[in-house]
Amino acid sequence: MTTVTLTATGTEPITEPGVYDITAEEYHADPIPGGSLSSSGARKLLAPGCPALFRYEQDRPQPPKKVFDIGTAAHKLVLGEGPDLIRIDADEWRTAAVKAQVTEARAAGQVPLKPAEYEQVQAMADALRRHRIAAALFDPARGRAEQTLIWHDRRTGVVRRARLDWLPDPRAGRLIIPDYKTCRSADPAKLAKAVEEFGYHQQDDWYRSGAQALDLADDTAAFVFVCQEKTPPYLVTVFEMDGPSRRIGAARNRRALEIYAECRASGVWPGHGDEIAYLSLPPWVEARDTEEYL
Known part of the structure; x- marks a missing residue:
């Protein structure tokens, strides 16, 4: 397995599949013509999104939000x-x-942190290294860290892109690609709910x-999530999706493409539909109110 990394300056469009070393801003702005x-x-x-919502957000990129600062800062310290x-x-x-000061920092592309937040992300990175x-x-x-993949989808011709948190160096054996996420709870039961809520099974596929x-990996490659709590003692759970979850993620990705x-x-x-929708109460509400009122 040979890995070739190409450097894009942001002044020239990316037209060929490959592994690119570009900034996060260039990636999120979409470096592909068309x-x-x-x-x-x-x-x-x-669902619960829709094409209209996707198009709206693509045309109107949102500025960074304070709520994401801890995760962004922790990524910086963990990934370098x-x-x-x-x-x-x-x-x-x-x-x-x-x-x-805060406005100036954000304008310069920096992440401003309060003293307690600064100490928090340092402690998170230390805990992960242990x-x-x-x-x-x-x-x-x-x-x-932060390598961008560009490739063509064979069935639809759509250009696909991904930004890996970490691309391991080529070596013998199974390739394991990790993705770092901060979370409220690293309890596996809570993480299972997060998989569905945030579509991590789709990200895996x-x-x-x-x-x-x-050709960076064969079909035995693994994608693992490294999830860390944002409160002391900053517990870490590493997990890999099971087969059924990956198949569902792949099917959803195919439909999205x-x-x-x-x-x-x-x-x-x-949008969500051009016809009048027919809706029912959630099953648990129907069961509760049928027993109490009917």
Whole structure:
């Protein structure tokens, strides 16, 4: 297995499949002339999203939100790549002077953090490095952070893209691609609910498909999630999706690709439906109220 990484400067469009070393801003702006589809975009095309919502958000990128700062900062320390972290030495960001510091930092592409938040993400990174499996998966001597994959979908012709948190160096044996996520709870039962809520089973299939399409891995490649709690003691759980979950994720991705191709061809990005919808109460509400009132 040979990996070739191409560097894109942002001044020239990407026209060929490959592994690219580009910034997060270039990736999210979509470096492909005519457009491409990412894993998050594929998930947005399907319920509870819809093509109209996908198109709206693609045309109107949202600015960074404070709620994502901890996750972004933790990524920076764990992966070694990402925006600079700036400690704002004020517990409250209410004064004009402090607000100006925060605004200036964000304008420069930095992540401003309160003192407690700065210490928090440092402690999270330290805890992850003490986790035997997680530390090995993100070993800086055995891989590269934030690598972008570009490839063509054979069935639809759609250009697909993915941004790997970590691309391991080529070596003998099964390739294991890790993805780092912060979470409220690393309890496996809670994480199972997060898989469905955030579509992690689709991300699993999407990223493995990209690695296989570019000959970075064969069909035995694994995609694992490294999930870390954002509160002390910053527990870590590493998990891999099971077979049925991966098959469902693959089927959903296939449908999303078909929808994307159809919408691109027609220029029509429908909403949730053009007909009058027929709805029922959730089963648990019907059971409760039937017993009490009927």
